[in-house]
Amino acid sequence: MQSIDLLIEPRWLVPVQPHGVVLEHHAIAIDADRIVDILPAADARARFAPRDHVVLSEHALIPGLVNAHTHNPMTLMRGLADDLPLMSWLKEHIWPAEAKAIGPEFVRDGIELAVAEMLRGGTTCCNENYFFPDVQAATYRRLGFRAMIGLPVIEFPSAWASGRDEYFDKGLAVHDEFRDEPLLGTSFAPHAPYTVSDESFERIRMLSDQLDLPVHLHLHETAHEIEEARGTYGARPFARMQALGIVNDHLIAIHMTQLTDAEIAACAEAGVAVVHCPESNLKLASGFCPAEKLRRAGVTLAIGTDGCASNNDLDMFGEMRTAALLAKAVAEDARALDAASALDAATLGGARAMGWSERIGSIEVGKQADVVAVRLDDIETQPIYNVISQLVYAVGRHQVSDVWIAGQRKLRERVLVDLDISEIRAKARRWRERISGSA
Amino acid sequence: MQSIDLLIEPRWLVPVQPHGVVLEHHAIAIDADRIVDILPAADARARFAPRDHVVLSEHALIPGLVNAHTHNPMTLMRGLADDLPLMSWLKEHIWPAEAKAIGPEFVRDGIELAVAEMLRGGTTCCNENYFFPDVQAATYRRLGFRAMIGLPVIEFPSAWASGRDEYFDKGLAVHDEFRDEPLLGTSFAPHAPYTVSDESFERIRMLSDQLDLPVHLHLHETAHEIEEARGTYGARPFARMQALGIVNDHLIAIHMTQLTDAEIAACAEAGVAVVHCPESNLKLASGFCPAEKLRRAGVTLAIGTDGCASNNDLDMFGEMRTAALLAKAVAEDARALDAASALDAATLGGARAMGWSERIGSIEVGKQADVVAVRLDDIETQPIYNVISQLVYAVGRHQVSDVWIAGQRKLRERVLVDLDISEIRAKARRWRERISGSA
Numbered sequence: 075m076q077s078i079d080l081l082i083e084p085r086w087l088v089p090v091q092p093h094g095v096v097l098e099h100h101a102i103a104i105d106a107d108r109i110v111d112i113l114p115a116a117d118a119r120a121r122f123a124p125r126d127h128v129v130l131s132e133h134a135l136i137p138g139l140v141n142a143h144t145h146n147p148m149t150l151m152r153g154l155a156d157d158l159p160l161m162s163w164l165k166e167h168i169w170p171a172e173a174k175a176i177g178p179e180f181v182r183d184g185i186e187l188a189v190a191e192m193l194r195g196g197t198t199c200c201n202e203n204y205f206f207p208d209v210q211a212a213t214y215r216r217l218g219f220r221a222m223i224g225l226p227v228i229e230f231p232s233a234w235a236s237g238r239d240e241y242f243d244k245g246l247a248v249h250d251e252f253r254d255e256p257l258l259g260t261s262f263a264p265h266a267p268y269t270v271s272d273e274s275f276e277r278i279r280m281l282s283d284q285l286d287l288p289v290h291l292h293l294h295e296t297a298h299e300i301e302e303a304r305g306t307y308g309a310r311p312f313a314r315m316q317a318l319g320i321v322n323d324h325l326i327a328i329h330m331t332q333l334t335d336a337e338i339a340a341c342a343e344a345g346v347a348v349v350h351c352p353e354s355n356l357k358l359a360s361g362f363c364p365a366e367k368l369r370r371a372g373v374t375l376a377i378g379t380d381g382c383a384s385n386n387d388l389d390m391f392g393e394m395r396t397a398a399l400l401a402k403a404v405a406e407d408a409r410a411l412d413a414a415s416a417l418d419a420a421t422l423g424g425a426r427a428m429g430w431s432e433r434i435g436s437i438e439v440g441k442q443a444d445v446v447a448v449r450l451d452d453i454e455t456q457p458i459y460n461v462i463s464q465l466v467y468a469v470g471r472h473q474v475s476d477v478w479i480a481g482q483r484k485l486r487e488r489v490l491v492d493l494d495i496s497e498i499r500a501k502a503r504r505w506r507e508r509i510s511g512s513a
Numbered sequence: 514m515q516s517i518d519l520l521i522e523p524r525w526l527v528p529v530q531p532h533g534v535v536l537e538h539h540a541i542a543i544d545a546d547r548i549v550d551i552l553p554a555a556d557a558r559a560r561f562a563p564r565d566h567v568v569l570s571e572h573a574l575i576p577g578l579v580n581a582h583t584h585n586p587m588t589l590m591r592g593l594a595d596d597l598p599l600m601s602w603l604k605e606h607i608w609p610a611e612a613k614a615i616g617p618e619f620v621r622d623g624i625e626l627a628v629a630e631m632l633r634g635g636t637t638c639c640n641e642n643y644f645f646p647d648v649q650a651a652t653y654r655r656l657g658f659r660a661m662i663g664l665p666v667i668e669f670p671s672a673w674a675s676g677r678d679e680y681f682d683k684g685l686a687v688h689d690e691f692r693d694e695p696l697l698g699t700s701f702a703p704h705a706p707y708t709v710s711d712e713s714f715e716r717i718r719m720l721s722d723q724l725d726l727p728v729h730l731h732l733h734e735t736a737h738e739i740e741e742a743r744g745t746y747g748a749r750p751f752a753r754m755q756a757l758g759i760v761n762d763h764l765i766a767i768h769m770t771q772l773t774d775a776e777i778a779a780c781a782e783a784g785v786a787v788v789h790c791p792e793s794n795l796k797l798a799s800g801f802c803p804a805e806k807l808r809r810a811g812v813t814l815a816i817g818t819d820g821c822a823s824n825n826d827l828d829m830f831g832e833m834r835t836a837a838l839l840a841k842a843v844a845e846d847a848r849a850l851d852a853a854s855a856l857d858a859a860t861l862g863g864a865r866a867m868g869w870s871e872r873i874g875s876i877e878v879g880k881q882a883d884v885v886a887v888r889l890d891d892i893e894t895q896p897i898y899n900v901i902s903q904l905v906y907a908v909g910r911h912q913v914s915d916v917w918i919a920g921q922r923k924l925r926e927r928v929l930v931d932l933d934i935s936e937i938r939a940k941a942r943r944w945r946e947r948i949s950g951s952a
Binding site: 154463 | 589590591592593594595596597598599602626629630633634792794795796797798799800801824825826828831835838839841842844845846847848849851852890892893894895896897898899902903906907909910911934937938941942944945949
């Protein structure tokens, strides 16, 4: 008998890789932070002596969901301002609120709230994009949550940095400080083509090559962005990024609601990953990302929630469902982004986008044990004809029962293992008072 | 002190009428099946001696959600076949499954499962459309659930009726049998313009006038429907319905994804109600209903889930959110179908569509006590800047804690008062075995 840390026996196992497969009565063996075996449950019981043995008789076990674009500190501004055009939302509400609030404490408390929400909703990894990456990294490390930290670059001063050089210097210092953390990574996060100069993009391209870091960029979010860039630069932002050498396999392009067929082909050829944020794109009336066209062209497709000020949640189950539903109407084809492909985008697609597909995104031997159990015996998911369909089209995130990251249990039968919900709630309320100026 | 049956004191009260209002620390007084007062909680305690006093300190109280288009027996076919074009979905999967299953027991058991799901998700009224309206009515009556029962009319035989005359005869018998039931109503439910003849529509128009019954009709669901009708009838289905006298204030038009501005104006003028089923329209790639245009034109806008075989749930919170999000992208305006208007459509809009707005749809004195409490202290809905925004953009239906229909408590702190969940689950599993032919 081989001694291991953990054996999980779910009713159904959805490994994501191979695509579309559902294994019944199988078990996964985990030792330290890794998956060491996947095999029929009866064989597993004969072969392994686990220190912890978890039987999940009404559950599907899936890879942890990967939220491939988020601004998690903004969870503290959930629902602050809705139903407004982008510029009035940003200038009259979000920026003034940030001016009152932003700083290390806001970033720390917002991420705590976000991590609690993500864990309770089956998300085990996020691609973060905000100010104070040092505080972000320290907070994710302390909470044992897997995250890629964006190093912000923007051409105006903020509470984090006074100007271009400082953004780069402080960002690179954060990269150095956290480079050996097992759950963390860093990327460059130039805000958008309309707020970042050619000079900064050139520096990012060079550093991204040297350090092998992804570039996390809002790109082609709205038709207005394209139109304005044509005036300012005489080119679509994508073409300008091509000219600057940014369109390559380091690029994680967020939103991409405006794309020509040639741009889609160029993404496929260059190895660009596209992060689809369907609910944010709908809510801000940004446009429709051609998710199915991208997928068929072979572009890596991932899914993100965007920040809570424009969503208003970090619900990757909801986002996956919206992506699957919306893709069909946009493609005018009910077969578009089928359930298995949507689940793929929400897990392995995110891992690929971040360059972490050797490590996470599917349940495979040798990968990190980032796994999520989902109860399917609620009447809202009965009867069960097809487990993957149920996961995408009917499951609510509250059906997530248990979550492990790198083999560590983070949620146990709906209870957060190492976070105090009442304290998090109390902090959220204090931030609301501070931001809205009322109790 | 006035003796009453029930006093409910929520933290927030969202009456829907007046529009957009949130009352804090108010109470509603309920006697028998009606709301008899709405007043500050302190005054209520001084004035009323309630037999039951419910304090909901972290909750919003809203009118029960009205699901304005559903085929509830099909809940037993949830997820049976997904990601398929409409005709292959229908002909290769749904109809063969119905052929195996349909009958009084299927309708009864499917509605039980649906009622359990609706109550747990804050829905207190539905506009039902399926075969065996006699079984439907008896089941809703037994379960104490408010429903309008469609009397099906279609030009081909089914397990319910052998031909046109029998559809009318049996339908009218159901109408007569249940006409005095306080929670029930009936409508005519001609399936669609492409499956119902002019002769039947003429009979429906006459009977609907005489009996003052709504007409519940799938209309302009897809572009294909319009195209085909042009070939067969030389007119768009809406124009044919106009010529047949069906376009009037009895008409509840479902889907309506294809509409000219003139048709929208004609709906407004005639008092037609439109039921928007955004998730079904997306999933079947049917098209985009111009929800905001309809609303601005003054057309009554309601929201429906459609059946579980094409959604795959009866989640009106989810449907309301999808409606609010999608309307913005379709209208290319982030202000479209704001949160308060979406909540309106999911409550009072549905009541208006069904001709029941004097009775339900808002929390007002004299109306039926159909009310729903939603916990807002989950971290997923923290912090709270705006209660209505939170209800539409962040709440999950599992946050529904308590539900009353006509003053009767149907859900108590998440527990169904008069339904046995394990029995419902067991029945759903038996139907799956029968339909899919495997355990």
